[in-house]
Amino acid sequence: MAGPRTRHAHATETRELILTTAERLFAEHGVAAVSNRQISEAAGQANNFAVGYHFGTKTDLVAAIVRRHAPEIERRRLDLLKAIQRSETLRDWLGCLVLPSTEHLASLGNPSWYARFIAQATTDPALRQIVIDETSASPSMRGVSEGLMRLMPVLPADVIAERADMSRHLIVHVCAERERALQEGTTTPRATWEGAAVGLIDALAGLWQAPFTPTR
Amino acid sequence: MAGPRTRHAHATETRELILTTAERLFAEHGVAAVSNRQISEAAGQANNFAVGYHFGTKTDLVAAIVRRHAPEIERRRLDLLKAIQRSETLRDWLGCLVLPSTEHLASLGNPSWYARFIAQATTDPALRQIVIDETSASPSMRGVSEGLMRLMPVLPADVIAERADMSRHLIVHVCAERERALQEGTTTPRATWEGAAVGLIDALAGLWQAPFTPTR
Structure with a gap:
């Protein structure tokens, strides 16, 4: 079973992956044209709400990329x-x-x-x-x-x-x-x-x- | 019954109204954030597909505004x-x-x-x-x-x-x-x-x- 430290490392990794994916998709298609769901999918997250879970709204996600x-x-x-x-x-x-x-x-x-x-x-x-x-x-x-x-x-x-x-x-x-x-x-x-x-x-x-x- | 000339004038008026509305909504909220349906509604069109009918895709609508x-x-x-x-x-x-x-x-x-x-x-x-x-x-x-x-x-x-x-x-x-x-x-x-x-x-x-x- 994963201890708290491993779970924390995994969450950090997931956040990084989401940020990298979101930045690329926003640059390619426009910020408003890309949904949180599309970012979750492109980042290989089984849970379509991964972006919301880790970052909140799209505005929060944009601030996190900056x-x-x-x-x-x-x-x-x-x-x-x-x-x-x-x-x-x-x-x-x-x-x-x-x-x-x-x-x-x-x-x-x-x-x-x-x-x-x-x-x-x-x-x-x-x-x-x-x-x-x-x-x-x-x-x-x-x-x-x-x-x-x-x-x-x-x-x-x-x-x-x-x-x-x-x-x-x-x-x-x-x-x-x-x-x-x-x-x-x-x-x-x-x-x-x-x-x-x-x-x-x-x-x-x-x-x-x-x-x-x-x-x- | 409206003759062809009146119908034509009405269509021109609707097109103008849609263009004015779309330009304002795009400027206020961002081009990608506004749907054709929202433009049709804000332009007071009973038919939610009015933008599609008069202009085609959103790309066509953007070109028409330019x-x-x-x-x-x-x-x-x-x-x-x-x-x-x-x-x-x-x-x-x-x-x-x-x-x-x-x-x-x-x-x-x-x-x-x-x-x-x-x-x-x-x-x-x-x-x-x-x-x-x-x-x-x-x-x-x-x-x-x-x-x-x-x-x-x-x-x-x-x-x-x-x-x-x-x-x-x-x-x-x-x-x-x-x-x-x-x-x-x-x-x-x-x-x-x-x-x-x-x-x-x-x-x-x-x-x-x-x-x-x-x-x-």
């Missing part, structure tokens, strides 16, 4: 912030925005699913707030925001907010389209994730340094 | 292209990218739904190709691409493709978030759609003029 990746991305960003100290170079700060995601995705190998999952979740009216809550308010993101504001004293707060939103859109959706192209074997503007990060940092450097036109 | 807006956006872009002729000014060409969407959205009034609908459809694995087919290959978009390539002879084709993709992401997702904020009454970086267009053109001007770093 929380599975967020700490690793946060750790990378905190390391980068520490390495650049109080750098005066814009590209250093933009690297803190871009590299934690691109390096994490590179580490997952091809195919990965997380970039497409995040792109869909941040665009979905029912799910976007979860992703924002789990990621944008992190200590490392606050550090990057403060750094950018210090480096760009000429920009009004509204324009800082506007360009921060734009930076987020660019990183999320460039990564998602690249991930899809890699899996499908179609051409990408850059050969590697490292190259994609360079392209993003080039573009963001132009975007942040662009003169701004005030409007009412 | 085709309802695309000609107006295309017309605006062709007018702009005609007005700037072969301008040597980057902002003129970026205006051809940005303004047809922002002016169309402004003309729809608040609340509008199309920006969020498009953002979701272009991010959905099952729907993105439809939107791309219905919009990106239009004569006006080819005109803008040619203009940007002529103006940016120093950029390699890969970087042109990379920045064109980035421009599309920025316009689609900035418009969608602004549309949502307007409906919810939350703050936006710019007070008007005209201001949002100026912010986008500023940012894109920086993005396109940014020096590029070649990578392997």
Whole structure:
């Protein structure tokens, strides 16, 4: 008979299997198009309610997938912030925005699913707030925001907010389209994730340094 | 008894009502989260299969919503292209990218739904190709691409493709978030759609003029 420790290990394994399966199915078919039942089946669970039992609602499952990746991305960003100290170079700060995601995705190998999952979740009216809550308010993101504001004293707060939103859109959706192209074997503007990060940092450097036109 | 002309007018009216309802429900809840049956009901159709009868599958319905807006956006872009002729000014060409969407959205009034609908459809694995087919290959978009390539002879084709993709992401997702904020009454970086267009053109001007770093 399985002791409590073995049962616990088995439950952890099942949870991991469900998370991996859900992330792939969400990326392939869309978050709303996949039911908890389909995830349970694809994860080889005899019980069709396995997802509900282990995670609760679909919203809880989405939050669990985000929380599975967020700490690793946060750790990378905190390391980068520490390495650049109080750098005066814009590209250093933009690297803190871009590299934690691109390096994490590179580490997952091809195919990965997380970039497409995040792109869909941040665009979905029912799910976007979860992703924002789990990621944008992190200590490392606050550090990057403060750094950018210090480096760009000429920009009004509204324009800082506007360009921060734009930076987020660019990183999320460039990564998602690249991930899809890699899996499908179609051409990408850059050969590697490292190259994609360079392209993003080039573009963001132009975007942040662009003169701004005030409007009412 | 209704003659064929009246029946035809009635069918056109029903189709319009279904399209308006579907666009709103898709924007509010996500494309995949809304069933054809829910759309039929919300559009006040006694027959739950009204969407299927008038449009076919959900994919057909999504294409019909895109085709309802695309000609107006295309017309605006062709007018702009005609007005700037072969301008040597980057902002003129970026205006051809940005303004047809922002002016169309402004003309729809608040609340509008199309920006969020498009953002979701272009991010959905099952729907993105439809939107791309219905919009990106239009004569006006080819005109803008040619203009940007002529103006940016120093950029390699890969970087042109990379920045064109980035421009599309920025316009689609900035418009969608602004549309949502307007409906919810939350703050936006710019007070008007005209201001949002100026912010986008500023940012894109920086993005396109940014020096590029070649990578392997």
